[in-house]
Amino acid sequence: MAYIKRHDGRKMEDFRPVEAKVGVVKRADGSAMFKIGDTVALATVYGPRELHPRFLQNPERGVLRVSYNMMPFSGQGDRVRPGPNRRAKEIAMVTEKALFPVLNLENYPNAVVDVMIELPQTDAGSRCAGICAASMALADAGITMKDMVPAVSVGRVGKQILVDLDYYEEAYDEETVADIPVALIPSTDEFTLLQMDGDVTREQLKEALEMGKFACKKIYDIQKQALKDKFAGDLK
């Protein structure tokens, strides 16, 4: 059966309900929670701080270090075995590359900015939720950055292009599925993350990216509001 109506009643261009909160971890320099549907990401930022061992230091710019960790019972299937695995390392790497272009790390020579992303609950789209949470946490940590980075996944189920696939859609077995997580710099309209699982045609990709851009800008507004809400009291 062709997938023409989404199982949770969303429109094709809608993402799941989003909840964003800044300052959720007291001891961190910056922290944020980003919830999209049933996917929850917590990001904490430590630093800029001294980097050891010393040979990792870069005198030209600060180093960005990202970790991505799915908690043991965060998924729908089996318990996720704790510790770094191939997938976690890859996602940490792409997250780092998605955030790097906006950060003014040249202000922090020889130092390191640590970003830790934890996922207590996942329902697909976790790397995008992680990037959203991380960029809010970085802003909360007072890091100099040119812009925020909202992210969302777009994709295709059968012939239908849609935004923010959840696990049911990603694992839909009656038709072929393509999943394309994207991250956007809103002020320049540049993508900093573009991966794909599955395949799409050139036209479908163009359509998907346009929808992704639009959804990212809506997420950007939510991120902005969350940051403003935390500090609204400091205005007086």
Place this chain on the structure above:
Amino acid sequence: MIKEKEIVVPGETLATGMEYLPSVGTYRKNDAILANKLGIAVVDGKVIKIIPVSGAYHPKRNDTIIAKVIDISMSGWRVDTNCAYSAMLSMKDATSDFIRKGEDLTKYFDIGEYMVCQITQVTSQNLVDVTLRGPGLKKLGKGRIIEVSPHKVPRIIGKQGSMVSLIKDHTNTRITVGQNGIVWIQGEPAGEILAIKTIRMIEEQSHISGLTDKIKEYLEKNSLKVEGKKDEKQKSEDDQGEE
């Protein structure tokens, strides 16, 4: 055009047109000025800047900070400044005494000791130099060290030091607040504890207007438990970091 004293988020457009100039926390892209820090936007004539509201301390010239000795080298001391960059205190900036070559520097400052010092220089690579030459700059003796957010320091000190002297008077303690968010408190244990509680309260409620009156009320209610009146001699020795 952004409203004065509004919270802005990185990437937000603050103004368009070439008549405005970007200052700290902002950058120009084409003819727009964008924020590159989270903070409060301030428009000062033609200049737009951002006062950060969160994050770790970043060393700035002429800041009075509280630092801790972490290492001793040939020519001086390395001190921790509560940020990513440790500072160097050279021998001639530390004391006016004549120090012979090869003398034991721990006589002056040992590892783990604290001091109030001033930043004299910050280079492009964020190498920091500090000095102890200046009014109120000295080694700190026994007492308690607490850490607060560096952005709440002006609130803790208050206008012309009103808030911090309020705490000092009511808790019978000596307090020094460093711009890097390190606070040194010395007094009787009960007074020290009350001072710490009060500082934490200020940190939490820093946004409330009329906080000084609220803190005064709180201190008056609680200071009955703290015994002993401060004598004038000790009072004159008190000092604090500048705002």
